[in-house]
Amino acid sequence: MSEKSPALIAKENIWVNNPVMVQILGICSALAVTNTLSNTLIMTLGVVFVTGFTNLTVSLMKNLIPRRVRMIIQTLLIAFYVIIVDILLRAFLPEVSRSLGPYVGLIITNCIIMGRAEAFAQSNGALISFWDGITSGVGYMLVLMTVAAVRELMGFGTLMGITIMPQGYMAWTIMLTPPSAFFILGIIIWMAKSFMMKGEKAK
Amino acid sequence: MKKDGIVYTVIFTFIVSFVFVGILAGVNSVTAEQTARNQKLAFQRAVLNALHIKYKDNQEIFDLYQRDIKKSSRSTGNVVLYEYTNENEIFYIKEFSGQALWGTVTGVLVVDQEVDRIVGLDIISHNETPGLGGRIDEAWYKNQFDGELLSPEGKISVGPGGSGDTDHQNHKVDGITGASRTSSLMGIMINAQLDIFKSMLKGGSK
Numbered sequence: 001m002s003e004k005s006p007a008l009i010a011k012e013n014i015w016v017n018n019p020v021m022v023q024i025l026g027i028c029s030a031l032a033v034t035n036t037l038s039n040t041l042i043m044t045l046g047v048v049f050v051t052g053f054t055n056l057t058v059s060l061m062k063n064l065i066p067r068r069v070r071m072i073i074q075t076l077l078i079a080f081y082v083i084i085v086d087i088l089l090r091a092f093l094p095e096v097s098r099s100l101g102p103y104v105g106l107i108i109t110n111c112i113i114m115g116r117a118e119a120f121a122q123s124n125g126a127l128i129s130f131w132d133g134i135t136s137g138v139g140y141m142l143v144l145m146t147v148a149a150v151r152e153l154m155g156f157g158t159l160m161g162i163t164i165m166p167q168g169y170m171a172w173t174i175m176l177t178p179p180s181a182f183f184i185l186g187i188i189i190w191m192a193k194s195f196m197m198k199g200e201k202a203k
Numbered sequence: 204m205k206k207d208g209i210v211y212t213v214i215f216t217f218i219v220s221f222v223f224v225g226i227l228a229g230v231n232s233v234t235a236e237q238t239a240r241n242q243k244l245a246f247q248r249a250v251l252n253a254l255h256i257k258y259k260d261n262q263e264i265f266d267l268y269q270r271d272i273k274k275s276s277r278s279t280g281n282v283v284l285y286e287y288t289n290e291n292e293i294f295y296i297k298e299f300s301g302q303a304l305w306g307t308v309t310g311v312l313v314v315d316q317e318v319d320r321i322v323g324l325d326i327i328s329h330n331e332t333p334g335l336g337g338r339i340d341e342a343w344y345k346n347q348f349d350g351e352l353l354s355p356e357g358k359i360s361v362g363p364g365g366s367g368d369t370d371h372q373n374h375k376v377d378g379i380t381g382a383s384r385t386s387s388l389m390g391i392m393i394n395a396q397l398d399i400f401k402s403m404l405k406g407g408s409k
Contacts, residue, residue, distance in 0.1 A: 061219075069212055080224075087230055
């Protein structure tokens with residue numbers, strides 16, 4: 001069983017050991033789905049949900065899962081929750097489902113989910129694993145939302161669809177294409193890392 | 204039974220797959236009706252949009268569609284056309300889908316009875332990049348097709364990127380800046396649909 005307190009887990013997953021900024025996981029979707037805030041929010045909420053419940057389920061089943069098929073079982077559980085999200089969106093939020101297109105399905109390939117299932121849920125209790133999944137998802141969400149805010153503001157001149165930039169603002173087309181996320185993510189990682197290192201030096 | 208033995212592993216994997224896939228099938232069939240209703244509504248809304256018929260809410264979309272849109276007698280086994288009659292003029296409606304840059308675009312195209320003009324266009328779904336190719340779903344892009352006169356060959360052409368071509372007599376529409384592939388593929392898709400319309404509506408009568 002883990003010795004870590006829930007507060008420490010949250011701090012690690014959201015900041016010190018953030019899945020995107022420190023572990024550099026989930027980069028594919030960080031590049032592809034971050035050009036509008038609303039799409040990013042819904043996709044990352046999907047990831048939070050899937051990571052949380054996959055961790056919970058893996059943890060509950062961990063004593064039953066034979067070692068040699070555990071990764072297949074984890075993938076099956078991830079796919080299960082992602083398809084649930086997809087079906088529910090299609091039935092109850094068709095507009096959202098339409099604008100996310102294939103990205104919901106791509107949550108299955110998000111390495112963060114499997115990473116947490118394998119690294120944490122396999123060896124920890126159910127509730128704390130659930131919490132670990134949720135906070136990892138939130139850590140991912142916060143970084144992606146930051147990237148999306150920059151991209152939407154410069155690419156469309158809007159935030160959450162509300163016009164922010166003055167009239168006559170020339171939108172930056174590059175911000176709408178995935179390469180811009182590379183630059184923005186790089187800058188965010190650089191800033192966060194220098195901030196973290198400063199903190200370490202002060203200690 | 205040994206937990207890492209082959210028998211346990213096979214049985215365990217089988218049961219887990221069976222249970223979770225079973226739940227998925229259950230959720231899917233519970234929501235299937237709602238999903239089908241959404242899809243039908245999306246199509247009906249697109250038809251009304253392409254015909255420029257105003258509506259207030261989903262119920263009105265359903266009512267207007269039921270009242271005014273009929274399946275056309277010109278439909279063939281493979282291609283379904285719908286028609287809408289307004290002041291003795293018949294408009295022909297067709298759902299289309301085709302390949303754009305990243306995925307399939309589906310939409311609705313309406314032409315007049317001589318297939319001389321496009322009446323309107325609406326997009327039901329697409330997977331193009333938001334802000335670039337995704338702008339095919341924006342009003343300025345779709346409005347270019349409203350009442351657009353076709354060339355003598357019955358085609359439209361796609362010009363360079365712009366902010367929308369307001370001249371509806373020049374059988375030309377503007378592409379989208381930064382999305383020339385999507386724009387030209389949309390042009391090809393629509394011209395292919397116009398060919399189908401022509402072969403179905405003009406073939407017999409001339």
